[in-house]
Amino acid sequence: MNILEKITQHNSLFSKSERKVAEIILANPQTAIHSSIATLAKMSGVSEPTVNRFCRRLDTKGYPDFKLHLAQSLANGTPYVNRHVEENDGPDEYTKKIFESTMASLEVARQSVDINTINRAVDLLTQAQKISFFGLGASASVAHDALNKFFRFNVPVVYFEDILMQRMSCMNCGEEDVVVLISHTGRTKSLVEIAQIARGNDATVMGITSKGSPLAKECNIVLSLEVPEDTDMYMPMASRIAQLILIDILATGFTLRRGNKFRENLKRVKDTLRGSRFDKRGAP
Amino acid sequence: MNILEKITQHNSLFSKSERKVAEIILANPQTAIHSSIATLAKMSGVSEPTVNRFCRRLDTKGYPDFKLHLAQSLANGTPYVNRHVEENDGPDEYTKKIFESTMASLEVARQSVDINTINRAVDLLTQAQKISFFGLGASASVAHDALNKFFRFNVPVVYFEDILMQRMSCMNCGEEDVVVLISHTGRTKSLVEIAQIARGNDATVMGITSKGSPLAKECNIVLSLEVPEDTDMYMPMASRIAQLILIDILATGFTLRRGNKFRENLKRVKDTLRGSRFDKRGAP
DNA sequence: ACATCATATGTAGTAAATTTACAACTTATC
Protein backbone atom coordinates (compact mmCIF):
# COMPACT_ATOMS: atom_id res chain seq x y z
CA MET A 1 0.00 0.00 0.00
CA ASN A 2 2.35 2.70 1.22
CA ILE A 3 5.05 2.73 -1.41
CA LEU A 4 7.73 4.24 0.78
CA GLU A 5 7.46 1.27 3.12
CA LYS A 6 7.47 -1.02 0.16
CA ILE A 7 10.74 0.49 -1.01
CA THR A 8 12.44 -0.10 2.32
CA GLN A 9 11.14 -3.64 2.53
CA HIS A 10 12.00 -4.63 -1.01
CA ASN A 11 15.50 -3.26 -0.59
CA SER A 12 17.15 -6.65 -0.82
CA LEU A 13 15.43 -7.43 -4.09
CA PHE A 14 16.85 -4.38 -5.80
CA SER A 15 19.95 -4.41 -7.90
CA LYS A 16 22.89 -2.17 -7.10
CA SER A 17 21.81 0.73 -9.32
CA GLU A 18 18.20 0.36 -8.34
CA ARG A 19 19.23 0.74 -4.73
CA LYS A 20 20.84 4.06 -5.60
CA VAL A 21 17.52 5.21 -6.94
CA ALA A 22 15.74 3.97 -3.83
CA GLU A 23 18.12 5.92 -1.62
CA ILE A 24 17.62 9.15 -3.47
CA ILE A 25 13.87 8.78 -3.36
CA LEU A 26 13.79 7.93 0.33
CA ALA A 27 16.12 10.84 1.08
CA ASN A 28 13.89 13.48 -0.50
CA PRO A 29 10.62 12.06 -1.74
CA GLN A 30 9.07 15.50 -2.06
CA THR A 31 11.66 16.40 -4.68
CA ALA A 32 11.20 13.09 -6.41
CA ILE A 33 7.54 13.55 -7.18
CA HIS A 34 8.31 16.81 -8.95
CA SER A 35 11.15 15.46 -11.03
CA SER A 36 11.12 13.90 -14.45
CA ILE A 37 12.60 10.49 -14.99
CA ALA A 38 15.66 12.14 -16.54
CA THR A 39 16.29 14.36 -13.55
CA LEU A 40 15.86 11.56 -11.10
CA ALA A 41 18.20 9.35 -13.14
CA LYS A 42 20.87 12.01 -13.09
CA MET A 43 20.43 12.58 -9.35
CA SER A 44 20.83 8.88 -8.69
CA GLY A 45 23.73 8.58 -11.10
CA VAL A 46 22.03 5.93 -13.18
CA SER A 47 20.38 5.75 -16.56
CA GLU A 48 16.75 6.46 -17.29
CA PRO A 49 15.74 2.89 -18.06
CA THR A 50 17.10 1.84 -14.69
CA VAL A 51 14.73 4.20 -12.99
CA ASN A 52 11.97 2.79 -15.11
CA ARG A 53 12.89 -0.76 -14.17
CA PHE A 54 12.98 0.28 -10.54
CA CYS A 55 9.41 1.46 -10.85
CA ARG A 56 8.27 -1.75 -12.47
CA ARG A 57 9.82 -3.82 -9.75
CA LEU A 58 7.46 -2.10 -7.32
CA ASP A 59 4.50 -3.30 -9.35
CA THR A 60 3.73 0.05 -10.90
CA LYS A 61 3.09 0.52 -14.58
CA GLY A 62 5.98 2.85 -15.06
CA TYR A 63 7.47 6.08 -13.85
CA PRO A 64 4.36 8.30 -13.94
CA ASP A 65 2.34 5.64 -12.20
CA PHE A 66 5.06 5.30 -9.59
CA LYS A 67 4.97 9.04 -8.95
CA LEU A 68 1.25 8.82 -8.39
CA HIS A 69 1.69 6.13 -5.78
CA LEU A 70 4.49 8.07 -4.18
CA ALA A 71 2.39 11.22 -4.05
CA GLN A 72 -0.40 9.33 -2.38
CA SER A 73 1.94 7.91 0.22
CA LEU A 74 3.26 11.35 0.98
CA ALA A 75 -0.17 12.85 1.43
CA ASN A 76 -0.30 13.05 5.17
CA GLY A 77 -3.62 11.37 5.33
CA THR A 78 -5.06 9.92 8.44
CA PRO A 79 -8.22 8.19 7.39
CA TYR A 80 -10.95 8.28 9.92
CA VAL A 81 -10.83 5.56 12.48
CA ASN A 82 -13.26 4.50 15.11
CA ARG A 83 -11.42 5.35 18.29
CA HIS A 84 -13.12 5.15 21.60
CA VAL A 85 -13.10 7.96 24.04
CA GLU A 86 -11.09 7.16 27.12
CA GLU A 87 -11.37 8.21 30.67
CA ASN A 88 -8.52 10.64 30.75
CA ASP A 89 -9.14 12.28 27.42
CA GLY A 90 -9.15 16.06 27.44
CA PRO A 91 -11.68 18.10 25.49
CA ASP A 92 -9.44 18.31 22.45
CA GLU A 93 -9.05 14.56 22.37
CA TYR A 94 -12.64 13.53 22.83
CA THR A 95 -13.84 16.17 20.39
CA LYS A 96 -11.47 14.85 17.78
CA LYS A 97 -12.35 11.25 18.53
CA ILE A 98 -16.08 11.81 18.33
CA PHE A 99 -15.84 13.60 15.02
CA GLU A 100 -13.55 10.98 13.57
CA SER A 101 -15.50 8.00 14.88
CA THR A 102 -18.69 9.45 13.52
CA MET A 103 -17.13 9.97 10.14
CA ALA A 104 -15.61 6.51 10.13
CA SER A 105 -19.03 5.07 10.93
CA LEU A 106 -20.66 7.09 8.18
CA GLU A 107 -18.12 5.79 5.74
CA VAL A 108 -19.10 2.24 6.66
CA ALA A 109 -22.77 3.08 6.58
CA ARG A 110 -22.37 4.64 3.18
CA GLN A 111 -21.06 1.43 1.73
CA SER A 112 -23.81 -0.62 3.27
CA VAL A 113 -26.83 1.14 1.83
CA ASP A 114 -28.67 -0.65 -0.91
CA ILE A 115 -29.55 1.68 -3.74
CA ASN A 116 -32.35 -0.46 -5.09
CA THR A 117 -34.10 -0.50 -1.76
CA ILE A 118 -33.73 3.24 -1.48
CA ASN A 119 -35.22 3.69 -4.89
CA ARG A 120 -38.13 1.46 -4.04
CA ALA A 121 -38.61 3.31 -0.75
CA VAL A 122 -38.77 6.62 -2.59
CA ASP A 123 -41.32 5.08 -4.94
CA LEU A 124 -43.52 4.04 -2.06
CA LEU A 125 -43.21 7.40 -0.34
CA THR A 126 -44.14 9.39 -3.43
CA GLN A 127 -47.21 7.25 -3.92
CA ALA A 128 -48.29 7.41 -0.28
CA GLN A 129 -51.43 9.22 0.73
CA LYS A 130 -50.20 9.67 4.27
CA ILE A 131 -46.77 9.11 5.76
CA SER A 132 -46.19 8.36 9.44
CA PHE A 133 -42.86 8.47 11.22
CA PHE A 134 -42.49 6.71 14.54
CA GLY A 135 -39.51 6.05 16.72
CA LEU A 136 -38.87 5.74 20.42
CA GLY A 137 -36.02 6.88 22.63
CA ALA A 138 -33.10 8.09 20.58
CA SER A 139 -34.91 7.31 17.36
CA ALA A 140 -37.76 9.62 18.32
CA SER A 141 -35.68 12.63 17.39
CA VAL A 142 -34.92 11.05 14.04
CA ALA A 143 -38.65 10.59 13.40
CA HIS A 144 -39.10 14.17 14.54
CA ASP A 145 -36.58 15.32 12.00
CA ALA A 146 -38.26 13.31 9.28
CA LEU A 147 -41.51 15.02 10.12
CA ASN A 148 -39.82 18.33 9.70
CA LYS A 149 -38.49 17.43 6.27
CA PHE A 150 -41.52 15.74 4.80
CA PHE A 151 -43.90 18.26 6.27
CA ARG A 152 -42.51 20.80 3.80
CA PHE A 153 -43.58 18.63 0.92
CA ASN A 154 -47.22 19.33 1.51
CA VAL A 155 -48.04 15.66 2.06
CA PRO A 156 -50.03 14.53 5.08
CA VAL A 157 -47.38 13.56 7.63
CA VAL A 158 -47.91 12.11 11.06
CA TYR A 159 -45.53 11.93 13.99
CA PHE A 160 -46.19 10.95 17.58
CA GLU A 161 -43.94 10.22 20.51
CA ASP A 162 -46.71 8.69 22.55
CA ILE A 163 -47.04 4.95 21.91
CA LEU A 164 -50.79 5.01 22.41
CA MET A 165 -51.15 7.75 19.83
CA GLN A 166 -48.87 5.79 17.55
CA ARG A 167 -51.07 2.72 17.90
CA MET A 168 -54.25 4.62 17.36
CA SER A 169 -52.80 6.36 14.37
CA CYS A 170 -51.86 3.01 12.84
CA MET A 171 -55.36 1.70 13.44
CA ASN A 172 -56.57 4.38 11.08
CA CYS A 173 -54.13 3.55 8.35
CA GLY A 174 -55.12 2.11 5.01
CA GLU A 175 -53.64 0.54 1.95
CA GLU A 176 -52.47 3.86 0.57
CA ASP A 177 -50.47 4.79 3.63
CA VAL A 178 -46.83 4.31 4.51
CA VAL A 179 -45.64 3.90 8.08
CA VAL A 180 -41.94 4.46 8.64
CA LEU A 181 -40.60 2.88 11.81
CA ILE A 182 -37.20 3.84 13.10
CA SER A 183 -35.20 1.76 15.53
CA HIS A 184 -31.49 1.03 15.48
CA THR A 185 -31.74 -2.30 17.26
CA GLY A 186 -35.14 -3.24 15.85
CA ARG A 187 -35.93 -4.96 19.11
CA THR A 188 -38.21 -2.44 20.78
CA LYS A 189 -41.35 -4.39 21.57
CA SER A 190 -43.93 -1.68 21.20
CA LEU A 191 -42.53 -0.63 17.85
CA VAL A 192 -42.77 -4.19 16.58
CA GLU A 193 -46.37 -4.26 17.73
CA ILE A 194 -47.04 -1.06 15.87
CA ALA A 195 -45.62 -2.65 12.74
CA GLN A 196 -48.04 -5.52 13.17
CA ILE A 197 -51.00 -3.21 13.66
CA ALA A 198 -50.07 -1.17 10.60
CA ARG A 199 -49.70 -4.24 8.44
CA GLY A 200 -52.98 -5.56 9.80
CA ASN A 201 -54.54 -2.47 8.26
CA ASP A 202 -52.80 -3.04 4.93
CA ALA A 203 -50.47 -0.10 5.30
CA THR A 204 -46.97 -0.34 3.84
CA VAL A 205 -44.49 -0.67 6.68
CA MET A 206 -41.02 0.68 6.07
CA GLY A 207 -38.34 -0.07 8.61
CA ILE A 208 -35.20 1.94 9.17
CA THR A 209 -33.58 -0.68 11.33
CA SER A 210 -31.00 -3.41 11.36
CA LYS A 211 -31.19 -6.40 9.07
CA GLY A 212 -32.83 -9.52 10.44
CA SER A 213 -34.19 -7.86 13.58
CA PRO A 214 -37.68 -8.63 14.91
CA LEU A 215 -38.85 -5.30 13.56
CA ALA A 216 -37.31 -5.97 10.14
CA LYS A 217 -39.28 -9.20 9.92
CA GLU A 218 -42.54 -7.31 10.25
CA CYS A 219 -41.71 -4.77 7.54
CA ASN A 220 -42.66 -4.69 3.89
CA ILE A 221 -39.41 -2.95 3.10
CA VAL A 222 -36.32 -2.59 5.23
CA LEU A 223 -33.74 0.15 4.89
CA SER A 224 -30.86 -1.26 6.83
CA LEU A 225 -27.72 0.59 7.72
CA GLU A 226 -24.63 -1.09 8.96
CA VAL A 227 -23.19 1.17 11.61
CA PRO A 228 -20.29 0.15 13.83
CA GLU A 229 -21.68 -0.03 17.34
CA ASP A 230 -20.57 2.65 19.75
CA THR A 231 -21.17 0.80 22.95
CA ASP A 232 -18.65 2.60 25.09
CA MET A 233 -20.81 5.44 26.16
CA TYR A 234 -24.02 3.49 26.41
CA MET A 235 -25.59 6.04 24.14
CA PRO A 236 -26.50 5.78 20.49
CA MET A 237 -24.40 8.20 18.51
CA ALA A 238 -23.34 7.32 14.99
CA SER A 239 -26.36 5.14 14.28
CA ARG A 240 -28.69 8.04 14.81
CA ILE A 241 -26.71 10.27 12.50
CA ALA A 242 -26.65 7.64 9.78
CA GLN A 243 -30.42 7.38 10.09
CA LEU A 244 -30.72 11.13 9.64
CA ILE A 245 -28.68 11.01 6.48
CA LEU A 246 -30.93 8.26 5.23
CA ILE A 247 -33.89 10.55 5.88
CA ASP A 248 -32.10 13.25 3.90
CA ILE A 249 -31.63 10.82 1.06
CA LEU A 250 -35.27 9.79 1.05
CA ALA A 251 -36.37 13.40 1.18
CA THR A 252 -34.06 14.30 -1.67
CA GLY A 253 -35.25 11.38 -3.75
CA PHE A 254 -38.77 12.48 -3.03
CA THR A 255 -38.24 16.03 -4.27
CA LEU A 256 -36.38 14.89 -7.35
CA ARG A 257 -39.19 12.51 -8.23
CA ARG A 258 -41.68 15.32 -7.91
CA GLY A 259 -39.85 17.50 -10.41
CA ASN A 260 -39.11 21.14 -10.90
CA LYS A 261 -42.28 22.97 -10.02
CA PHE A 262 -42.37 21.13 -6.78
CA ARG A 263 -39.02 22.47 -5.76
CA GLU A 264 -40.19 26.01 -6.35
CA ASN A 265 -42.89 25.21 -3.89
CA LEU A 266 -40.23 24.26 -1.36
CA LYS A 267 -38.60 27.61 -1.86
CA ARG A 268 -41.90 29.26 -1.06
CA VAL A 269 -42.17 27.30 2.17
CA LYS A 270 -38.77 28.55 3.09
CA ASP A 271 -39.61 32.12 2.17
CA THR A 272 -42.60 31.96 4.47
CA LEU A 273 -40.22 31.64 7.38
CA ARG A 274 -38.78 35.04 6.61
CA GLY A 275 -41.38 36.86 8.69
CA SER A 276 -40.30 35.00 11.78
CA ARG A 277 -36.68 35.93 11.37
CA PHE A 278 -34.35 38.84 11.67
CA ASP A 279 -32.99 39.70 8.28
CA LYS A 280 -29.45 38.91 7.31
CA ARG A 281 -28.02 42.25 8.38
CA GLY A 282 -28.86 41.28 11.94
CA ALA A 283 -31.14 44.31 12.49
CA PRO A 284 -34.47 43.56 14.13
CA MET B 1 -5.33 22.42 -0.08
CA ASN B 2 -7.65 19.65 -1.15
CA ILE B 3 -7.87 20.05 -4.87
CA LEU B 4 -11.30 18.47 -5.15
CA GLU B 5 -12.68 21.11 -2.82
CA LYS B 6 -10.87 23.72 -4.82
CA ILE B 7 -12.54 22.53 -8.00
CA THR B 8 -16.01 22.84 -6.52
CA GLN B 9 -15.28 26.23 -5.06
CA HIS B 10 -13.70 27.70 -8.18
CA ASN B 11 -16.58 26.43 -10.24
CA SER B 12 -17.81 29.90 -11.11
CA LEU B 13 -14.39 30.97 -12.36
CA PHE B 14 -14.24 28.21 -14.92
CA SER B 15 -15.27 28.63 -18.51
CA LYS B 16 -17.93 26.47 -20.05
CA SER B 17 -15.57 23.80 -21.35
CA GLU B 18 -13.47 23.88 -18.25
CA ARG B 19 -16.56 23.13 -16.24
CA LYS B 20 -17.10 20.02 -18.34
CA VAL B 21 -13.67 18.86 -17.36
CA ALA B 22 -14.39 19.63 -13.71
CA GLU B 23 -17.53 17.54 -13.80
CA ILE B 24 -15.83 14.54 -15.30
CA ILE B 25 -13.06 14.70 -12.75
CA LEU B 26 -15.42 15.07 -9.83
CA ALA B 27 -17.56 12.24 -11.10
CA ASN B 28 -14.74 9.74 -11.17
CA PRO B 29 -11.50 11.13 -9.80
CA GLN B 30 -10.00 7.66 -9.50
CA THR B 31 -10.25 7.21 -13.24
CA ALA B 32 -8.90 10.69 -13.87
CA ILE B 33 -5.57 10.12 -12.17
CA HIS B 34 -4.92 7.14 -14.39
CA SER B 35 -5.82 8.86 -17.64
CA SER B 36 -3.66 10.81 -20.00
CA ILE B 37 -4.58 14.33 -20.93
CA ALA B 38 -5.83 13.04 -24.29
CA THR B 39 -8.17 10.50 -22.70
CA LEU B 40 -9.52 12.99 -20.23
CA ALA B 41 -10.05 15.52 -23.00
CA LYS B 42 -12.03 13.00 -25.01
CA MET B 43 -14.09 11.99 -21.97
CA SER B 44 -14.94 15.60 -21.29
CA GLY B 45 -15.59 16.35 -24.94
CA VAL B 46 -13.04 19.16 -25.08
CA SER B 47 -9.58 19.63 -26.54
CA GLU B 48 -6.34 18.79 -24.84
CA PRO B 49 -5.20 22.38 -24.31
CA THR B 50 -8.47 23.10 -22.54
CA VAL B 51 -7.67 20.42 -20.01
CA ASN B 52 -4.27 21.94 -19.64
CA ARG B 53 -5.71 25.40 -19.09
CA PHE B 54 -8.08 23.91 -16.55
CA CYS B 55 -5.11 22.58 -14.60
CA ARG B 56 -3.33 25.92 -14.71
CA ARG B 57 -6.35 27.74 -13.41
CA LEU B 58 -6.08 25.63 -10.30
CA ASP B 59 -2.55 26.87 -9.74
CA THR B 60 -0.84 23.70 -10.83
CA LYS B 61 2.08 23.66 -13.21
CA GLY B 62 0.27 21.56 -15.76
CA TYR B 63 -1.51 18.31 -16.23
CA PRO B 64 0.98 15.96 -14.58
CA ASP B 65 1.31 18.28 -11.62
CA PHE B 66 -2.46 18.44 -11.36
CA LYS B 67 -2.66 14.67 -11.33
CA LEU B 68 -0.20 14.62 -8.48
CA HIS B 69 -2.32 17.00 -6.45
CA LEU B 70 -5.41 15.04 -7.28
CA ALA B 71 -3.77 11.79 -6.23
CA GLN B 72 -2.79 13.37 -2.93
CA SER B 73 -6.29 14.63 -2.33
CA LEU B 74 -7.68 11.21 -2.95
CA ALA B 75 -5.17 9.60 -0.65
CA ASN B 76 -5.86 12.14 2.00
CA GLY B 77 -8.54 10.02 3.57
CA THR B 78 -11.22 12.51 2.56
CA PRO B 79 -12.33 12.25 -0.99
CA TYR B 80 -15.42 14.01 0.30
CA VAL B 81 -16.59 17.04 -1.54
CA ASN B 82 -19.62 19.19 -1.25
CA ARG B 83 -21.42 18.38 -4.46
CA HIS B 84 -24.93 19.48 -5.09
CA VAL B 85 -27.60 17.09 -6.12
CA GLU B 86 -28.84 17.75 -9.60
CA GLU B 87 -32.13 17.30 -11.27
CA ASN B 88 -31.30 14.23 -13.28
CA ASP B 89 -29.36 12.36 -10.65
CA GLY B 90 -30.37 8.78 -10.13
CA PRO B 91 -30.68 7.23 -6.68
CA ASP B 92 -27.09 6.02 -6.75
CA GLU B 93 -25.84 9.49 -7.52
CA TYR B 94 -27.82 11.48 -5.00
CA THR B 95 -27.16 8.91 -2.29
CA LYS B 96 -23.47 9.20 -2.92
CA LYS B 97 -23.58 12.96 -3.10
CA ILE B 98 -25.52 13.38 0.11
CA PHE B 99 -23.20 11.12 2.05
CA GLU B 100 -20.15 12.82 0.67
CA SER B 101 -21.41 16.35 1.07
CA THR B 102 -22.35 15.64 4.64
CA MET B 103 -18.95 14.25 5.39
CA ALA B 104 -17.21 17.13 3.66
CA SER B 105 -19.24 19.54 5.76
CA LEU B 106 -18.42 17.66 8.93
CA GLU B 107 -14.76 17.87 8.08
CA VAL B 108 -15.07 21.64 7.81
CA ALA B 109 -17.16 21.81 10.97
CA ARG B 110 -14.59 19.76 12.82
CA GLN B 111 -11.91 22.27 12.08
CA SER B 112 -14.05 25.17 13.15
CA VAL B 113 -14.93 24.11 16.69
CA ASP B 114 -13.21 25.91 19.47
CA ILE B 115 -12.00 23.51 22.13
CA ASN B 116 -11.81 26.09 24.87
CA THR B 117 -15.41 27.08 24.38
CA ILE B 118 -16.44 23.45 24.45
CA ASN B 119 -14.57 22.93 27.66
CA ARG B 120 -16.20 25.94 29.23
CA ALA B 121 -19.60 24.77 28.02
CA VAL B 122 -19.08 21.39 29.66
CA ASP B 123 -18.10 23.21 32.84
CA LEU B 124 -21.29 25.17 32.83
CA LEU B 125 -23.42 22.13 32.06
CA THR B 126 -21.93 20.04 34.86
CA GLN B 127 -22.57 22.82 37.32
CA ALA B 128 -26.12 23.47 36.18
CA GLN B 129 -29.04 22.69 38.38
CA LYS B 130 -31.39 22.45 35.45
CA ILE B 131 -30.67 22.29 31.73
CA SER B 132 -33.15 23.38 29.08
CA PHE B 133 -32.88 22.65 25.39
CA PHE B 134 -34.89 24.70 22.94
CA GLY B 135 -34.92 24.85 19.18
CA LEU B 136 -37.50 25.48 16.50
CA GLY B 137 -38.09 23.97 13.10
CA ALA B 138 -35.22 21.76 12.06
CA SER B 139 -33.38 22.53 15.26
CA ALA B 140 -36.25 21.21 17.34
CA SER B 141 -35.22 17.66 16.62
CA VAL B 142 -31.68 18.50 17.69
CA ALA B 143 -32.97 19.82 21.01
CA HIS B 144 -35.10 16.70 21.24
CA ASP B 145 -32.03 14.58 20.80
CA ALA B 146 -30.16 16.57 23.43
CA LEU B 147 -33.01 15.91 25.83
CA ASN B 148 -32.65 12.24 25.16
CA LYS B 149 -28.96 12.27 25.92
CA PHE B 150 -28.90 14.47 28.97
CA PHE B 151 -31.99 12.91 30.42
CA ARG B 152 -29.94 9.79 31.04
CA PHE B 153 -27.59 11.74 33.25
CA ASN B 154 -30.15 12.11 35.97
CA VAL B 155 -30.06 15.89 35.78
CA PRO B 156 -33.26 17.90 35.53
CA VAL B 157 -33.70 18.48 31.80
CA VAL B 158 -36.36 20.50 30.07
CA TYR B 159 -37.43 20.46 26.44
CA PHE B 160 -40.43 22.06 24.79
CA GLU B 161 -41.45 22.58 21.22
CA ASP B 162 -44.13 25.04 22.09
CA ILE B 163 -42.80 28.60 22.20
CA LEU B 164 -45.15 29.60 24.97
CA MET B 165 -44.00 26.72 27.10
CA GLN B 166 -40.43 27.67 26.27
CA ARG B 167 -41.06 31.23 27.44
CA MET B 168 -42.78 30.18 30.61
CA SER B 169 -40.05 27.71 31.36
CA CYS B 170 -37.45 30.45 31.01
CA MET B 171 -39.40 32.71 33.32
CA ASN B 172 -38.84 30.13 36.02
CA CYS B 173 -35.13 29.89 35.47
CA GLY B 174 -32.57 31.06 37.95
CA GLU B 175 -28.89 31.74 38.29
CA GLU B 176 -28.03 28.06 38.58
CA ASP B 177 -29.73 27.07 35.35
CA VAL B 178 -28.41 26.70 31.83
CA VAL B 179 -30.58 27.30 28.78
CA VAL B 180 -29.25 25.87 25.53
CA LEU B 181 -30.69 27.47 22.42
CA ILE B 182 -30.19 25.83 19.06
CA SER B 183 -30.56 27.63 15.75
CA HIS B 184 -28.39 27.35 12.69
CA THR B 185 -29.06 30.84 11.40
CA GLY B 186 -29.48 32.44 14.82
CA ARG B 187 -32.07 34.76 13.36
CA THR B 188 -35.28 33.18 14.63
CA LYS B 189 -37.05 35.98 16.43
CA SER B 190 -38.83 34.03 19.13
CA LEU B 191 -35.66 32.18 20.05
CA VAL B 192 -33.83 35.46 20.47
CA GLU B 193 -36.63 36.64 22.73
CA ILE B 194 -36.31 33.50 24.79
CA ALA B 195 -32.62 34.20 25.19
CA GLN B 196 -33.48 37.64 26.50
CA ILE B 197 -36.03 36.28 28.95
CA ALA B 198 -33.60 33.66 30.23
CA ARG B 199 -30.85 36.21 30.73
CA GLY B 200 -33.31 38.50 32.45
CA ASN B 201 -33.69 35.75 35.02
CA ASP B 202 -29.93 35.37 35.42
CA ALA B 203 -29.80 31.99 33.72
CA THR B 204 -26.73 31.10 31.68
CA VAL B 205 -27.64 31.16 28.01
CA MET B 206 -25.68 28.87 25.74
CA GLY B 207 -26.15 29.22 21.99
CA ILE B 208 -25.47 26.56 19.41
CA THR B 209 -25.67 28.94 16.49
CA SER B 210 -23.62 30.86 14.01
CA LYS B 211 -21.10 33.46 15.04
CA GLY B 212 -22.23 37.06 15.17
CA SER B 213 -25.91 36.27 14.71
CA PRO B 214 -28.62 38.13 16.65
CA LEU B 215 -29.02 35.07 18.85
CA ALA B 216 -25.29 34.81 19.45
CA LYS B 217 -25.27 38.37 20.72
CA GLU B 218 -27.74 37.48 23.45
CA CYS B 219 -25.82 34.46 24.69
CA ASN B 220 -23.37 34.12 27.53
CA ILE B 221 -21.49 31.49 25.61
CA VAL B 222 -21.67 30.63 21.93
CA LEU B 223 -20.76 27.28 20.42
CA SER B 224 -20.45 28.13 16.78
CA LEU B 225 -20.00 25.67 13.98
CA GLU B 226 -18.94 26.63 10.54
CA VAL B 227 -20.93 24.46 8.17
CA PRO B 228 -20.96 25.00 4.41
CA GLU B 229 -24.49 26.02 3.53
CA ASP B 230 -26.52 23.52 1.60
CA THR B 231 -28.98 25.87 0.04
CA ASP B 232 -29.87 23.81 -2.99
CA MET B 233 -32.62 21.81 -1.48
CA TYR B 234 -33.98 24.56 0.74
CA MET B 235 -33.63 22.18 3.64
CA PRO B 236 -31.10 22.19 6.43
CA MET B 237 -29.03 19.05 6.21
CA ALA B 238 -25.40 19.13 7.22
CA SER B 239 -25.83 21.91 9.78
CA ARG B 240 -28.24 19.83 11.77
CA ILE B 241 -25.92 16.86 11.82
CA ALA B 242 -22.99 18.96 12.94
CA GLN B 243 -25.16 20.24 15.77
CA LEU B 244 -25.94 16.69 16.81
CA ILE B 245 -22.29 15.82 16.93
CA LEU B 246 -21.73 18.86 19.08
CA ILE B 247 -24.41 17.55 21.43
CA ASP B 248 -22.59 14.22 21.49
CA ILE B 249 -19.40 16.01 22.38
CA LEU B 250 -21.01 17.97 25.18
CA ALA B 251 -22.67 14.83 26.52
CA THR B 252 -19.39 12.96 26.39
CA GLY B 253 -17.55 15.77 28.12
CA PHE B 254 -20.27 15.75 30.72
CA THR B 255 -19.93 12.05 31.51
CA LEU B 256 -16.17 12.22 31.60
CA ARG B 257 -16.31 15.10 34.03
CA ARG B 258 -18.61 13.15 36.27
CA GLY B 259 -16.22 10.23 36.53
CA ASN B 260 -16.37 6.50 36.70
CA LYS B 261 -19.24 5.77 39.06
CA PHE B 262 -21.42 7.99 37.01
CA ARG B 263 -20.85 5.93 33.92
CA GLU B 264 -21.94 2.81 35.75
CA ASN B 265 -25.12 4.67 36.38
CA LEU B 266 -25.50 5.17 32.64
CA LYS B 267 -25.16 1.48 32.10
CA ARG B 268 -27.97 0.90 34.60
CA VAL B 269 -30.19 3.28 32.66
CA LYS B 270 -29.51 1.32 29.55
CA ASP B 271 -30.16 -2.00 31.27
CA THR B 272 -33.54 -0.73 32.34
CA LEU B 273 -34.54 -0.65 28.71
CA ARG B 274 -34.06 -4.37 28.48
CA GLY B 275 -37.57 -5.16 29.64
CA SER B 276 -39.03 -3.22 26.74
CA ARG B 277 -37.06 -5.13 24.15
CA PHE B 278 -36.83 -8.49 22.53
CA ASP B 279 -33.57 -10.11 23.48
CA LYS B 280 -30.75 -10.44 21.04
CA ARG B 281 -31.77 -13.84 19.74
CA GLY B 282 -34.81 -12.19 18.26
CA ALA B 283 -37.28 -14.35 20.23
CA PRO B 284 -40.16 -12.54 21.90
C1' DA C 1 41.58 -19.70 -14.98
C1' DC C 2 38.57 -19.62 -18.68
C1' DA C 3 34.22 -20.26 -21.05
C1' DT C 4 29.41 -19.73 -20.69
C1' DC C 5 25.32 -18.16 -19.09
C1' DA C 6 22.52 -15.00 -16.67
C1' DT C 7 21.77 -10.75 -15.05
C1' DA C 8 22.44 -5.84 -14.92
C1' DT C 9 23.18 -1.39 -17.05
C1' DG C 10 23.49 2.01 -20.49
C1' DT C 11 22.82 4.08 -25.39
C1' DA C 12 20.14 5.44 -28.89
C1' DG C 13 16.11 5.58 -31.14
C1' DT C 14 10.96 5.63 -30.94
C1' DA C 15 6.57 6.47 -29.36
C1' DA C 16 3.66 8.95 -26.50
C1' DA C 17 2.24 12.63 -23.91
C1' DT C 18 2.29 17.47 -22.79
C1' DT C 19 2.78 22.13 -23.88
C1' DT C 20 3.09 26.26 -26.96
C1' DA C 21 1.74 29.31 -30.61
C1' DC C 22 -1.58 30.76 -33.34
C1' DA C 23 -5.96 30.93 -35.75
C1' DA C 24 -11.04 30.57 -35.59
C1' DC C 25 -14.83 31.29 -33.17
C1' DT C 26 -18.12 33.20 -29.31
C1' DT C 27 -19.81 36.50 -26.58
C1' DA C 28 -20.22 40.90 -24.53
C1' DT C 29 -20.03 46.15 -25.14
C1' DC C 30 -20.45 50.34 -27.10
Place this chain on the structure above:
DNA sequence: GATAAGTTGTAAATTTACTACATATGATGT
Protein backbone atom coordinates in the same frame (compact mmCIF):
# COMPACT_ATOMS: atom_id res chain seq x y z
C1' DG D 1 -23.21 46.00 -36.28
C1' DA D 2 -18.29 46.80 -35.29
C1' DT D 3 -14.80 46.02 -32.01
C1' DA D 4 -12.65 44.04 -28.28
C1' DA D 5 -12.16 40.48 -24.80
C1' DG D 6 -12.28 36.09 -23.89
C1' DT D 7 -12.74 30.89 -25.35
C1' DT D 8 -11.75 27.02 -27.80
C1' DG D 9 -9.54 24.16 -31.10
C1' DT D 10 -5.70 22.79 -34.56
C1' DA D 11 -1.26 21.80 -35.48
C1' DA D 12 3.44 21.97 -34.51
C1' DA D 13 7.17 21.83 -31.02
C1' DT D 14 9.00 20.07 -27.08
C1' DT D 15 9.47 17.38 -23.38
C1' DT D 16 9.03 12.96 -21.30
C1' DA D 17 8.87 8.11 -20.96
C1' DC D 18 9.59 3.71 -22.99
C1' DT D 19 11.63 -0.11 -26.07
C1' DA D 20 15.10 -2.63 -28.34
C1' DC D 21 19.38 -3.67 -28.53
C1' DA D 22 24.28 -3.64 -27.22
C1' DT D 23 27.62 -3.80 -23.71
C1' DA D 24 29.25 -4.77 -19.31
C1' DT D 25 29.40 -7.29 -14.98
C1' DG D 26 29.33 -11.19 -12.33
C1' DA D 27 28.40 -15.88 -11.23
C1' DT D 28 28.93 -20.97 -12.20
C1' DG D 29 30.84 -24.96 -13.77
C1' DT D 30 34.63 -27.27 -16.12
